[in-house]
Amino acid sequence: MARPDKAAAVAEIVDAFNDSTGAVLTEYRGLTVKQLQDLRRVLGENAHYAVVKNTLTKIAAKEAGVDGVDALLTGPTAIAFISGDVVEAAKGLRDFAKANPALVIKGGYVDGASMEASEIAKLADLESREVLLGKMAGAMLASLSQAVYLLNAPVAQVARLAGALQAKAEEDPTILKGGAGTPAAPAEDTAAEEAPAAEPAAADEAPASEDSTEATESTEA
Template identity: 65%
Template sequence: MSRADKAAAIAELSDKFKSSNAAVLTEYRGLTVKQITDLRNSLRGNATYAVVKNTLTQLAAKDAGVTAFDGQLVGPTAIAFVEGDPVEAAKGLRDFAKANPHLVIKGGVLDGKALSAAEIAKLADLESREVLLAKLAGAMNASLSKAVYLFAAPLSQAARTVDALRAKVETEGPVSGAPAPAAADEAPADAAPAAEATDVAEGGDAS
């Protein structure tokens, strides 16, 4: 590889490190070309799986400020550069490694933080972003529906009660024992006895 080709390869790898959400370092010794192609296809949409040269990758990682792979760039190396959901990418790598033990997950980096192989396995056990968002949306919808019911139900019941009372008053007069609606110029409460006395006087002896 010429000096210009090496410089271009380093620049390309450096850009991949900088633009990726995460990167997972693997060793693919023993995998066939078909198996690697199958792995690439399984990761499509979340990650790009690239076979790399260790020396160039070390230089590119240094240029991108990535130190997570220091001392691990040995043997046949390929890196999954994650552009989508890191959890889905980790699941894809884990599942493939279970079916194809020749794939060895050595470590990774997520948002600048180094991850061990064990931490990547834990990442793969998490629920995907889509599942978490769906659960969050469901919880929010349920909470909103409950809140709407709690607020709306008493109001609707009160409205029905008021309507029923109004209809009863219109047909039968004031409900026994219920105070009549107060008018703006209604006499004070302490004037009620005088009104009762007047009624008695007009009707004669109350006894």
Template identity: 60%
Template sequence: MAKAEKAAAIAELKTEFESSNGAVLTEYRGLTVAQLKELRTNLGETAKFAVVKNTLTKIAADGAGLDEQFKSLLEGPSAIAFVKGDVVEAAKGLRDFAKANEHLVIKGGYIDGKSMDAAEVAKLADLESREVLLAKLAGAMKGNMAKAAAVFAALPTQTAQLAEALRAKREAAGETAEAPAAAPADDAPATEAAADEAPAE
């Protein structure tokens, strides 16, 4: 490979590391071209699966700021799944394909700025996908909102019941409203007084 081609390949790999949500490193020794095509199809838009050269990939990984743990895994025939979508979905896709095709070996990965070994990638694959988690969160929020709405709807009824209970309690205790006192005779209307004092004809 010419020097210019190597530089271009390193730059492309560095860009992939920097623009991806994560990277899962695998060994593909023994997989046929047809199987590699099937794997890429299965991953779809979730990840871009590329066969890489270890020496160039180490240089690109170093330039992208990946740590030594990840670079130490670059031994033997290597291929990397650059995750473009949900890292959990990509890990599930790789794990499921590896179960059906023993020649694909997951060696580790680099996700969210942290290197992961094969066991950690396997744990990641066991998690629920982002879509499932969001759906569960939305369901929980909807349930809580329904409960809150029911509480708010019940407040006026509960307030009326409480007021009625207090009124009944006061009534039972004899706290009835007193009738207003009769008006004194001196306070008779002025028109009547004037009529009594008028001189007879």
């Protein structure tokens, strides 16, 4: 391989290491082209499965700061560069290896730490990230339901008030401008405001009563 081609190949592997959350190294000796295609299909979006040269991969691993993989780079090597769920990728590799013994999992590098083949197997036995998060959320809700309710109650009240205001504004847009839709004052306040107006009316009636009395006395006289 010419030097420029080697440099490009190394750079590609470096990018693959940097862009992935993990990498599982495998030996693929004995697998047919169709089986390799099937494996890539099984991994789907969780990992990109690529055949690599050991010497170039050692250089790339060093440049990418990936430690602990040199010992795994012996014999025909292909790497599953994981970009999706690490657990799902490990499950896919494990299940495929069970059905196709020619695929041998050597080990890997996940979340900044090297892993042996046995550790990859344990990783494959875990539940998926979504399931684990669901169980964690369920456990948290079981013990913190009251706290969550209290914290969310004010927000819910605001949401209900906003919804009611929006519905009212759709019926009468002037409510948002202080127009005809402005809510009326409470009954107690209205009664209190009308009470003083009734008193002057009573005072005005008093003189009329006196005049009537004087007129009656004058007639009698």
